Amino acid sequence: xxxxxxxxxxxxxxxxxxxxxxxxxxxxxxxxxxxxxxxxxxxxxxxxxxxxxxxxxxxxxxxxxxxxxxxxxxxxxxxxxxxxxxxxxxxxxxxxxxxxxxxxxxxxxxxxxxxxxxxxxxxxxxxxxxxxxxxxxxxxxxxxxxxxxxxxxxxxxxxxxxxxxxxxxxxxxxxxxxxxxxxxxxxxxxxxxxxxxxxxxxxxxxxxxxxxxxxxxxxx
Amino acid sequence: xxxxxxxxxxxxxxxxxxxxxxxxxxxxxxxxxxxxxxxxxxxxxxxxxxxxxxxxxxxxxxxxxxxxxxxxxxxxxxxxxxxxxxxxxxxxxxxxxxxxxxxxxxxxxxxxxxxxxxxxxxxxxxxxxxxxxxxxxxxxxxxxxxxxxxxxxxxxxxxxxxxxxxxxxxxxxxxxxxxxxxxxxxxxxxxxxxxxxxxxxxxxxxxxxxxxxxxxxxxxxxxxxxxxxxxxxxxxxxxxxxxxxxxxxxxxxxxxxxxxxxxxxxxxxxxxxxxxxxxxxxxxxxxxxxxxxxxxxxxxxxxxxxxxxxxxxxxxxxxxxxxxxxxxxxxxxxxxxxxxxxxxxxxxxxxxxxxxxxxxxxxxxxxxxxxxxxxxxxxxxxxxxxxxxxxxxxxxxxxxxxxxxxxxxxxxxxxxxxxxxxxxxxxxxxxxxxxxxxxxxxxxxxxxxxxxxxxxxxxxxxxxxxxxxxxxxxxxxxxxxxxxxxxxxxxxxxxxxxxxxxxxxxxxxxxxxxxxx
Numbered sequence: 001x002x003x004x005x006x007x008x009x010x011x012x013x014x015x016x017x018x019x020x021x022x023x024x025x026x027x028x029x030x031x032x033x034x035x036x037x038x039x040x041x042x043x044x045x046x047x048x049x050x051x052x053x054x055x056x057x058x059x060x061x062x063x064x065x066x067x068x069x070x071x072x073x074x075x076x077x078x079x080x081x082x083x084x085x086x087x088x089x090x091x092x093x094x095x096x097x098x099x100x101x102x103x104x105x106x107x108x109x110x111x112x113x114x115x116x117x118x119x120x121x122x123x124x125x126x127x128x129x130x131x132x133x134x135x136x137x138x139x140x141x142x143x144x145x146x147x148x149x150x151x152x153x154x155x156x157x158x159x160x161x162x163x164x165x166x167x168x169x170x171x172x173x174x175x176x177x178x179x180x181x182x183x184x185x186x187x188x189x190x191x192x193x194x195x196x197x198x199x200x201x202x203x204x205x206x207x208x209x210x211x212x213x214x215x216x217x218x219x220x
Numbered sequence: 221x222x223x224x225x226x227x228x229x230x231x232x233x234x235x236x237x238x239x240x241x242x243x244x245x246x247x248x249x250x251x252x253x254x255x256x257x258x259x260x261x262x263x264x265x266x267x268x269x270x271x272x273x274x275x276x277x278x279x280x281x282x283x284x285x286x287x288x289x290x291x292x293x294x295x296x297x298x299x300x301x302x303x304x305x306x307x308x309x310x311x312x313x314x315x316x317x318x319x320x321x322x323x324x325x326x327x328x329x330x331x332x333x334x335x336x337x338x339x340x341x342x343x344x345x346x347x348x349x350x351x352x353x354x355x356x357x358x359x360x361x362x363x364x365x366x367x368x369x370x371x372x373x374x375x376x377x378x379x380x381x382x383x384x385x386x387x388x389x390x391x392x393x394x395x396x397x398x399x400x401x402x403x404x405x406x407x408x409x410x411x412x413x414x415x416x417x418x419x420x421x422x423x424x425x426x427x428x429x430x431x432x433x434x435x436x437x438x439x440x441x442x443x444x445x446x447x448x449x450x451x452x453x454x455x456x457x458x459x460x461x462x463x464x465x466x467x468x469x470x471x472x473x474x475x476x477x478x479x480x481x482x483x484x485x486x487x488x489x490x491x492x493x494x495x496x497x498x499x500x501x502x503x504x505x506x507x508x509x510x511x512x513x514x515x516x517x518x519x520x521x522x523x524x525x526x527x528x529x530x531x532x533x534x535x536x537x538x539x540x541x542x543x544x545x546x547x548x549x550x551x552x553x554x555x556x557x558x559x560x561x562x563x564x565x566x567x568x569x570x571x572x573x574x575x576x577x578x579x580x581x582x583x584x585x586x587x588x589x590x591x592x593x594x595x596x597x598x599x600x601x602x603x604x605x606x607x608x609x610x611x612x613x614x615x616x617x618x619x620x621x622x623x624x625x626x627x628x629x630x631x632x633x634x635x636x637x638x639x640x641x642x643x644x645x646x647x648x649x650x651x652x653x654x655x656x657x658x659x660x661x662x663x664x665x666x667x668x669x670x671x672x673x674x675x676x677x678x679x680x681x682x683x684x685x686x687x688x689x690x691x692x693x694x695x696x697x698x699x700x701x702x703x704x705x706x707x708x709x710x711x712x713x714x715x716x717x718x719x720x721x722x723x724x725x726x727x728x729x730x731x732x733x734x735x736x737x
Contacts, residue, residue, distance in 0.1 A: 058547035060502060102259065102476055105504055109550050152365055152404040153413060153435065181552065182365045182404070182622070186377060199549035 003031075004040040007072075011044025012051075014064025016071045023072040033076035034085050041069045045116050059200075063109070066116030089120040091211035094137045095146035096124030098157045103150035106180060109200040110146060117204045119144075130160035134168045142174060143211050146203065147193075149180040158183070159191040175210040179203060221346055222397040222427065223637075225356035225605060229645030232606035234564045240572050243510065247517040248285030250473070255282035256522040257474035260481055263526055270529050283522060291525035297574040299535045301398065301492060302460035303347020304426040304450055304721075347427050348460070349397055351537070351576035351610045356643070357397030358601075358636045360390055360629070361583050361617035363417075363433045364403040367624040370710055378403035378624065384420040385713060386616065386624060391425035392716035395633035395640075398428040400466070400613055403624050415442055415733045418463070422450060423726060426719050430578070430611075432466035432496070440465070440482040442736045444489040449728045458490035465493045466539055466578065469519035471504035480526070487527040487534040494578050495523035496539035501558055503545035509558060509565075516542050517569055524575070538570035541580025541613070554585030554620030555596035563604035571608070579604045582614025582632050583621045589628045589702045593618065597632055602639050612636070626709035627702050634685045634705075641681040652676075684708070 001009070003026070010019040019041075026036045048065040051057040073087070080086060093114055097107045104126045115121045122140050124132060137145050145165065149155040158178045165171045175194040178187070188196035194210055197203040235243070258264055259279045268274045270291070272283040349357045367382045368375050382403045390396045401417045408416040414434035421429050434440050443463065451457035465486040467479035479495075487493045497516035499505035505512035524536045542562040546553045553559070563581055570577035581604045584596035601612055614621070615636070616629030646652075657672035667673045685701040687694060721729075 059545070059550045060507075060547070100478075102470060102474075105471075106550075109503075151435070152363065152406065152433070153410040156410050181620075184366060184377070186366075199551050201549065 003029075004036075004043075007036065007040030008044040008047070011041055011065050011068050011072075012047050014048075014061055014068055016064070016068040019068035019072045020075055023075040027076065027079055032085075033080045033083070034087065036076055037073060037087055041072055045069050059109075062116070063112055066112045070112070070115055087120075088118075090118040090208065091144055092120045092122070092140055092142040093144045093146055093207065094122045094124065094133055094140065094142045095148070096128035096133060097126040097148045097150075098154050098161070099127055099129045100157065101149050101151055101154040102126045103148070103180075106150070106200070107146075107148035110148070110179065110203045113200045113204050114146075114207055117208070119207060130157055130164045133161045134164035134170060137165065137170055137174050138168055144175045144177065144207055146177050146179065146207075149178070149183065152182045155180065155182050155187065158187075158193065162192055177203065177206055177210065221394050222349075222357065223394045223640065224349070224397055225640045225643045227354050228356065228605065228608060228643040229647075230606055230643050231608075232564055232603070234561070234607060235568045239510075240568050243513055243517060243569065244572060246514045247521065248288060250514060250518045251283050251288055251522050252285050253282065254473065255280040256518060257281075257470070258480060258522075258526070259475065260477040262484070263475075263480045266526060266529050281522075283525065288521060288525045291528040292521060292573050292575070294528040294532045294534075295524065295536050295573075295575055296533065297576075298350075298352045299492065299576075300460060301349040301351065301428045301430075301464050302451070302462050303345050303428055304422060304462050304719075305345045305347060349428055349611070353571070353576070353608055353610065356605050356609060357611050358395055358615055358633070359398045359400045359430060359578070359611055359613045360386065360396060360402045361614040361621050362400040362402045364617045364622055364624045365406065366622060367403060368618075368626070370626040370706070370713055375623065377406050379407040380405035380416050380420050382624065383417045384424050386626075386629070387421035387424035388716055388718055389626065389629060389709060389712055391427060391718040392712040393630070393633050395636045396427065396615060398430055398611070399425055401429075401431045401433045402616065404433065409737060411436070412439060412442070412733055412737050414439055415446065415736070418443060418446060419726075419729045419733060422446075422462075422729060423721050424718050428462060428464070430464045430466055432468070434465070435467070435476065435478040435482050437478075437481040437485050438736055440485040441489075442732050444486060444491060445732045446729050447489075447491060449725060449732070454490070461491050461535075463491055464537075465491050467493065467495050467523070469495055469497045469499075469516075469523060471497060471499035471519060472515045473518055475519070475523055480523070483523065483527060484530050487531040487536065490531075490534065492535040492537060493524075493527055494537035494539040495520050496541060496578070496580070498541050498543065498552075498580075500542065500552065501544035502547065503550060505542070507544075509561060512542055513562070513565060513569070516540055516566075521573065524573075537576040537578055537610070538566070538573065539578040539580075540566045541583070542566070552585075552620050554583055555592070555600065556585075557599075559596075560599040560603040563600050563609070564607045567604065567607035567609045576610040578611040578613060579609035580614055581609070581612040582635075583617060584628075585620045587619050587623075589618070589625060589631055589705070593628060594631070594635070597635050598638070601632075601635060602642065605639050605643050626713070627706040630705035630709050631685060631701060634683065634701075637684075638681065 007022045111123045147158045147161050177195045178193045195206045264274045267281040271287045272281040367378045386402045390399045405416040447463040448457045450462045467483045483493045497519045499516040501512045505515040544558040581600040582597040584593040586592035615632040657670045
């Protein structure tokens with residue numbers, strides 16, 4: 001099997017160990033990391049997405065494929081930095097679970113799916129103060145912030161993230177999407193968020209819509 | 221008034237004793253070797269003092285299995301949750317005498333309900349819930365964030381007024397045994413929201429309240445003071461707690477700091493505390509149900525053991541609402557065969573630990589009352605009842621516990637009444653064999669005019685919502701169960717007057733809430 005096909009297959013199979021080993025081999029063989037990503041990894045994640053869309057694969061398949069790709073890219077990144085090249089990304093996302101809340105599965109799902117879909121994701125983890133979202137967004141030049149909350153009592157702080165972004169003068173350039181079990185469309189509208197989704201794939205579609213045409217220059 | 225399922229006669233052999241023992245052993249191994257996250261210094265201190273190995277940086281406690289077992293043995297197997305009434309208001313109720321709990325298969329050894337060993341407790345009232353493994357009580361679902369308005373039909377964000385309304389309807393419906401904080405009072409400050417929900421409910425029902433929305437120590441201490449006020453002092457509150465507490469675990473294998481400190485505050489004050497796992501197959505637990513039971517069990521018993529270490533002998537209960545992730549969206553499903561199996565299996569675990577169970581049942585993922593909601597809520601409530609869950613949660617919310625529907629609330633009560641009838645089973649004795657009556661009628665007669673028929677006909681289940689009309693009548697007026705349910709809810713919301721809270725008591729509750737704002 002041609003080398004890139006093996007890489008593609010390891011993504012589709014959701015096999016991070018093989019995928020990482022092949023990425024290391026690619027570096028050892030002197031291949032351009034961008035070619036490895038675009039010709040090896042990306043077709044794999046695309047194929048996985050197509051199989052998911054047709055109902056042959058399920059979310060754990062997607063997550064494993066995304067994980068394989070993420071780990072391989074981590075192996076390739078130092079060489080990209082050395083060559084002064086950068087992967088083209090759809091946008092930069094700062095994501096986290098709001099202060100007072102430590103529920104992270106939903107947030108992690110969204111982060112992984114965004115990453116696999118071509119976004120550069122900066123995951124702040126859980127229990128994140130509103131100002132931290134805004135500061136990180138400024139620091140990395142994000143064009144999208146995702147705020148998760150599972151509790152009705154912590155959900156109210158999603159609004160404070162938007163306020164913090166406003167205080168730093170980042171709105172409306174930086175879009176905000178909110179999510180979590182108690183979050184409704186009405187709540188998102190009420191606090192002035194740009195969108196909400198009930199699930200991870202919806203969040204990816206939303207993110208693409210929100211940042212469409214707003215990719216920062218330096219990522220091109 | 222409440223209509224519990226008393227002395228159920230049906231049973232289900234879902235896990236063998238060997239299965240339960242393996243789940244238990246696996247759980248203890250996990251707690252001891254892998255550990256459980258307790259992100260609260262005080263909790264780690266308590267666990268360490270009892271022999272746990274504590275990793276402060278990771279906030280993980282590895283607790284020896286025997287320590288967990290010893291702690292759980294301190295929990296009372298049988299206790300009562302009280303209604304709002306004062307001690308002078310009591311009637312009498314019958315309570316099972318045996319000190320332990322067993323699964324229903326063993327209850328079946330008692331040939332007839334009337335022969336079950338029982339004692340009379342002079343201090344129980346008609347709104348008391350007897351958690352003795354022989355009674356099953358229906359509670360409302362929670363904690364919803366939206367309401368389908370009973371009169372406009374509009375869906376909107378829930379408020380304190382909605383908490384009051386649904387508590388008043390719960391008060392009116394005899395099927396409902398207790399009110400679980402049903403909707404979030406989103407028009408109140410987040411830090412005291414759970415207290416406002418309780419105040420709204422105590423002003424509208426004299427049934428027992430169980431809150432799952434108080435997750436900080438300060439708010440819990442205020443809730444304890446409110447419960448003391450309702451009960452008439454600390455001692456009375458411990459004897460007959462009008463409030464019980466539910467906290468959620470953080471799956472997999474973790475807890476939340478606020479939930480831990482709130483749970484500890486409640487347990488130390490003597491309010492019954494339960495920890496609920498919602499560990500879900502394929503996301504926060506393994507895809508296999510046995511593994512998911514182990515993960516959920518580790519979370520629940522590690523938290524309950526902590527409560528017993530902090531407050532030996534504190535009344536605690538097991539709680540669960542496990543499910544399987546939706547494989548397409550990753551979302552919480554709220555319904556499906558795995559939920560129903562979990563509903564039955566969990567009580568086998570709770571029985572094994574000699575603890576009452578508050579089980580997530582009903583709580584359909586359906587968006588509206590209809591086929592899916594009926595399938596979900598029928599199977600889930602029946603399966604959980606078959607193994608004798610003490611408390612069935614979940615009445616009245618749609619879309620996976622998010623949206624309050626008054627029509628669904630009334631329809632769920634009808635489902636419960638069907639389950640209640642089925643759980644009576646079939647009693648076979650001389651009277652029920654009815655041979656005299658059969659002989660008298662003989663071949664080709666009818667039983668309508670038999671006195672035996674008149675004596676027993678009211679034992680047959682009678683519907684409120686099933687459409688048993690003639691076809692022509694239905695064609696002429698195609699309104700159906702959902703319409704009638706909504707109609708009944710509207711009537712009760714307008715007409716039902718709960719026994720009012722004394723104005724001084726109401727003022728005291730409001731004063732306590734104000735003290736934390």
